[in-house]
Each structure stands twice: as structure tokens, then as C-alpha cells.
Amino acid sequence: MYYLAAYLLKIILSLFGRINVYQKENAAIPGGFVIACTHTGWVDILWLGVSMLPKKIHYMAKKELFQSKLLKWLMERLNAFPVDRENPGPSTIKVPRRLLAEQKVVGIFPSGTRTSEEVPLKRGAVTIAGHAKVPIVPVAYKGPNNFTDLFKRIKPSIIYGKPIYISEHLPRKQAMEEMMVQLNQELSNLQNRLDELN
Template identity: 35%
Template sequence: MTFYSFAKMVVKSILKPLYRIEIKGVENFPMEGPVLLCANHIDNLDPPTVGVTAPRPIHFMAKAELFKYKWSKKLMTNINAFPVKRGMSDREALRTGLKYLKEGKVVGLFPEGKRSKNGEVGKGLAGAGFFALRSNAQIVPCAIIGPYKPFKKLKVVYGKPIDFTELRENKVSADIATDVIMAEIKKLYDENRVK
């Protein structure tokens, strides 16, 4: 058993009952080939929550500060995370993400770049659009519907892959591509939240 599988099993046994996680749309998740998984960001627990509910291992882009210490760098690497410097164009992180997608793996992003203060879906950064346009990955939107309160239901909803054929052919900008992804996440969020 890999460290990732072991960590997933342990974290799932804690998070799933604690937040009564309900998973929807997992059948929409492609079981092979490259996938760019894009989710909204409401809490620090989002990466492990998505990690334990997705049916495939995910390579998450994580803030570089989490790799600062030797022990934390080892942990982050063992759970398939790779560093990104926030607030700037990090070419190394973009190259790493594209490499994983070329290898047919799943790359996970929170396009907003930071947590939403009010839980609503915000504007995404261009990085998600860059990966979507520069790879042949299937783009899977994911909505996390909280808040994280013990024993209150939390929903993780996976949408159908977004058809990026036309956007890639028309060579749209990374910003426009990200807007399309965020609109799909917002749609999932709005359709599945408790009114």
C-alpha cells in the first residue's frame, strides 16, 4: 500500500463521519487519462476532502510555504502535492502540472487561489485556464458545499467533464477559459446547495 492510499484511508475514516460527507456525481469522474480537477475553495480542509472523495489519486498544487520545512516537504511530496508560489507566474509549477497531465494523471486545483470568505464561488485565476488549454486533459468541475461544521452535512459534487474542444480550437485566453470553468463550478454549487 502506498503512503497516499494509507493517508487517504485514515483521513477518510475521520472526515467522512465527522462532516457527514455526501458525494454526488462520482460517476462523472473519468477513470483513465489526464484529468484537471477544479474545485471551489471554502476551507483548509478542501484538499483532503476532495482527495478522499475522488476515485483516483490527485496531484494537488499547494502553496510553496507548505514545503518550507524538511518534514512538511516530505509529507506534501508523499501525498502527491507540488509547490506553487502564489501571487506570481510560477513557471516551474506550470511545467510540473503539465508533466503530470501528459503522464495521464489527475491534477487538482482551487482556481480561486484563496479561500472564499463567505462560502460563495469567486473569480478564478488564469492558471486553471492555462492547464485546460495547454493539455488534452478532461476538465472536471467540483463544488464543495459547506460549511465545515461537525455532524452537519457537507456535499462534494463532481460535474460532467467540460467540453473544451471549441475553446482550444479558438485559442481563447487563459482568463476566459478559467471563467468557463468557474461558471460550471458555480452552476453545480447553485444546483446542489440547500436553499
């Protein structure tokens, strides 16, 4: 179901303009890892999944999207799993840690709320990657954000940054703080790089 939906989406989205994908080789790493992508609308979620093909992404999604039977059915077939953003607890990282242990890719939008402004990153991506001892691949997106933007034929672009690994030479708390700083800086750098390329 995932591949059917993803390749169908690729065809549909390409009707509005083909995407430029830069530095995808940075995601060609063995084993499981976390993808942390900038988030400005629902279209970036779709393009991120399409750009990663044939690799699958397992998305963290807010639990509200699973309340409708139809949406729950669709989200599960797109490899999404629910998370309670208001009351995160130990169970929040249980599913992504299992997926990463199975050498799968977990997609997280660390800014949380969709926004075009720079906002402080939430800690989910770093917490999960740190506990699972896997790298984070930072990704920035620029392009249409919603249904209306698609018809404006705004050119979409995605750029992959180099994997960020947690330091093994620092205490865990300090290493995760350092990883957080690196991720924040790299996402900003990648967004600026996209502005230069387009």
C-alpha cells in the same frame, strides 16, 4: 503512503459525518485531467481527495507549505507539489503538464484564497488544461471548513460536474477564454445545486 493517508483520513472524517457524493461518474474519464474545486477551507481538500478514491489527486499547493521540513515531507507523500502564487512563470505549469501527460489527475483550487464568497477565478486551471489539452472536471463542495466545524457535525457534500473540453475550432486564446467562462458558470451552478440538495 498516499493510500494509507487517504483511507485513514476517510475513517477519521467519517466519524464526524459521512459525505454525500453526487455525480462522481463525471470523473470516470480516461486519461489525465484537471479537477477544479471550490475552496472555503482546508477540510474541502481532504474530502475531495477521499471522494476520488481509488484515483489519486496531485495537488498544486502554495510553496510556503513546503518551507517546514515536516510539512514538506507530508505534502510530498500526499502527492502535492509547490507553486509560487506571487510570481508564477513558465515553470509553474511544467510539473502539472508532466503529470497530465502521464495520465494523472491534477487538483487545483481556482479561486486561490479560501473564501465562502464568489470571487473571480484565477487562470491556473484553464491555462494548465489548455496547454496539456485535457478536460477540466468542475467540482463544488459544501460542508465543514475547519477543525471547529467538524465538531458541529455539518454534513459535507461534493458534486462533480461534466468535463469541460477546450474547443479545437477556435484560436487558442479565444478557446481558453471560453473555457474560463464555462468553468466559472459551472462551478456557480454546481454550488447552487448543492444548496438545493442539502
